[in-house]
Amino acid sequence: MKILGIDTSSEQVSVAVGDDESISASFQLASDRRHVESLIPAIELLLRNIGISIHEISAIAVDLGPGLFTGMRVGITTASTLSDIAELPLIGLDSLQVLAHGVERVALQELDDAEIIVPILDARRNQVYWSMHRIDHSSGGALEEIREPRVGEVEELIEDLLDRSQRSVVLGTGAVKYIDSLIEIPDLALLGERSGVRHFAFNAHLPHASTLVSLAAKKYAAGRLEGSPIAPIYLRAPDAEIQWLTR
Amino acid sequence: MNLFAPSPIVTREIAAVVASYLRLGDTVVLAGEMGAGKTLLAQGICTALGVTDPVTSPTFNLVHSYAGNDATVYHADLYRLKNTDEIADLALEEFSQQGGIVLIEWGDVGDDIIGEHLEIRISLGEEDESRDISVRAVGKRWELRWPRLVAATKMYASTDAEWDDL
Numbered sequence: 207m208k209i210l211g212i213d214t215s216s217e218q219v220s221v222a223v224g225d226d227e228s229i230s231a232s233f234q235l236a237s238d239r240r241h242v243e244s245l246i247p248a249i250e251l252l253l254r255n256i257g258i259s260i261h262e263i264s265a266i267a268v269d270l271g272p273g274l275f276t277g278m279r280v281g282i283t284t285a286s287t288l289s290d291i292a293e294l295p296l297i298g299l300d301s302l303q304v305l306a307h308g309v310e311r312v313a314l315q316e317l318d319d320a321e322i323i324v325p326i327l328d329a330r331r332n333q334v335y336w337s338m339h340r341i342d343h344s345s346g347g348a349l350e351e352i353r354e355p356r357v358g359e360v361e362e363l364i365e366d367l368l369d370r371s372q373r374s375v376v377l378g379t380g381a382v383k384y385i386d387s388l389i390e391i392p393d394l395a396l397l398g399e400r401s402g403v404r405h406f407a408f409n410a411h412l413p414h415a416s417t418l419v420s421l422a423a424k425k426y427a428a429g430r431l432e433g434s435p436i437a438p439i440y441l442r443a444p445d446a447e448i449q450w451l452t453r
Numbered sequence: 454m455n456l457f458a459p460s461p462i463v464t465r466e467i468a469a470v471v472a473s474y475l476r477l478g479d480t481v482v483l484a485g486e487m488g489a490g491k492t493l494l495a496q497g498i499c500t501a502l503g504v505t506d507p508v509t510s511p512t513f514n515l516v517h518s519y520a521g522n523d524a525t526v527y528h529a530d531l532y533r534l535k536n537t538d539e540i541a542d543l544a545l546e547e548f549s550q551q552g553g554i555v556l557i558e559w560g561d562v563g564d565d566i567i568g569e570h571l572e573i574r575i576s577l578g579e580e581d582e583s584r585d586i587s588v589r590a591v592g593k594r595w596e597l598r599w600p601r602l603v604a605a606t607k608m609y610a611s612t613d614a615e616w617d618d619l
Contacts, residue, residue: 275544330546331568445538448531451561452484452574 207264209426210249210288211419214241214281215273215301216327216379220408220415221248223256223263226423229416230256234408241280249288260288265295265431267422269413271439272335272355273301273327278438286436297422298436301327302337302355304413305378307421309397310347316400317341321372323349326380329357334380335441336363338370357441360384367391375400378411456586456609457578464490464575464584467609468497471573471588474602475502477524477552479594480545480570482560489575490584491558498556499526510558516543521554530558537566569594585611 208230211222219241222232233248253260268285271278282298289296305325309316317323320341327335338353353366360380367374368391376388377397385396397410408414425431458464475481481498483491496508503522511517511530519526527548534540546568549555560567561574569592576585588606590599 274547275542276547330550440541442541443537445536448534448537448540448562450559452486453532453559 207423207426208258208262209265209267209297209419209423210253210260210263211267211415211422212245212249212281212285213269213301213304213413213415213418214245214277214284215269215271216277216412217274218409218412218414219244219248219277221245221252222415222419223252223258224416224419224423226420226427229419232414232416234414236409241277245280245284249284260292260294263292263294265297265422265426267297267299267415267418268436269301269304269415269418270298270437271301272329272357272441273413275438275440282436282438295426295431296436297425297431299418299421300337300355300439301413302335302378303339303351304418304421305411306337306339306349308408308410308414308417309375309377310349310417316375316397316403317347318400319373320375320395322352322370322374324367324374324376324381326363326376326378326384328378328380328383329441332360333357334360334363334384336366336378336380338366355439355441360387364388364391367394382411454588454603454606455611456588456606457611458584458586458609459578459580460582461490461493463609464493464586465497465500467586467606468494468573469501470605470609471571471602472498472501474598474605475554475571476598477554478549480549480555480557480567482567482570482572483556483558483575484561484572485575486577489577491575494573494575495528495556495558499528502526502554512558516545518548518553525553527553527555528558529555529560531562532559537562540566564591568592571595 207225213220218236220234223230231252266285266289302325323339329335337355339349340352342348373393492510499508504519516529572589574587
């Protein structure tokens with residue numbers, strides 16, 4: 207089994223090839239406007255270096271957001287096109303889930319005495335995207351989603367965390383940006399704080415394609431491919447008719 | 454603040470003065486009736502920012518992008534849109550966040566939707582070619598620059614203008 211993972215939902219472009227046990231190759235570029243230009247060459251580079259063609263891939267995994275609209279659309283369009291051409295199944299996962307599970311790959315010990323992990327991505331203008339995952343220590347730190355992805359003001363997130371009042375680890379660009387307000391919450395720590403680790407194998411505050419690959423590989427192995435449609439998860443304000451001041 | 458332009462040339466001058474106060478990441482809303490001169494303002498701003506390609510109204514393409522001297526200028530037009538979802542789809546905020554300068558025609562759709570910006574509203578004046586132009590700033594981003602912009606455009610101010618003497 208080989209999964210090709212594409213994650214362009216943030217300012218970072220990442221691509222990885224692997225299965226549920228290991229990553230054969232990965233590429234990442236931390237640049238906020240190179241999504242279109244770098245994605246296809248990155249996929250070619252990885253496949254060429256592993257020595258396989260797109261037809262030897264078992265499935266394509268793509269990050270559906272929430273995140274950067276422009277980035278997400280590049281990734282989803284590319285993944286859909288490749289899956290059509292090569293007739294491969296497509297597996298879509300949300301960015302917050304990918305972000306949360308990234309911890310398993312870089313710093314599992316960070317979760318040792320925590321009850322929940324809260325991935326938080328910056329949504330601009332004092333808003334954030336977040337979800338919540340319970341850490342099941344009895345099964346080796348497996349994560350179970352207990353709050354679906356949502357968008358809201360930072361104050362709403364803080365209220366949500368206070369309501370839950372559990373020992374939590376927060377991570378993601380939104381957690382980093384608003385840590386000064388979040389840190390007031392009892393029993394909350396930013397990822398990296400407890401262990402003092404500052405540099406991870408990849409930016410642990412952004413979703414990464416290698417995490418996407420291992421999550422998708424588990425789904426693929428379990429045969430759980432059908433389900434939610436492959437479309438961007440925007441999580442934006444409710445739609446309304448435009449009210450021009452003059453028109 | 455309220456400015457007065459007796460002719461299209463002066464409208465472009467005002468656009469150029471405003472452009473000289475723009476910073477990477479700024480958003481400028483261009484508001485006004487059909488034919489008032491929103492695209493003329495956009496052209497004036499683009500030229501001042503070093504855009505050499507012809508600047509045309511993006512009514513049908515929704516967003517055009519132009520290379521300026523230091524910035525990519527994104528020129529959008531919301532006229533054809535109906536719902537706020539369609540505005541969100543354009544992800545104009547992402548362009549400004551990436552260091553572009555975003556100009557939005559028909560962009561007077563609500564400060565909460567556009568976020569921090571400078572609004573230039575242009576309307577037909579008493580004479581055929583004259584225009585009344587009002588400018589306002591929304592958000593902290595403009596706090597420090599605003600007094601300087603007001604000072605720099607003082608000679609075009611409606612109350613101070615002495616165009617009859619020229």
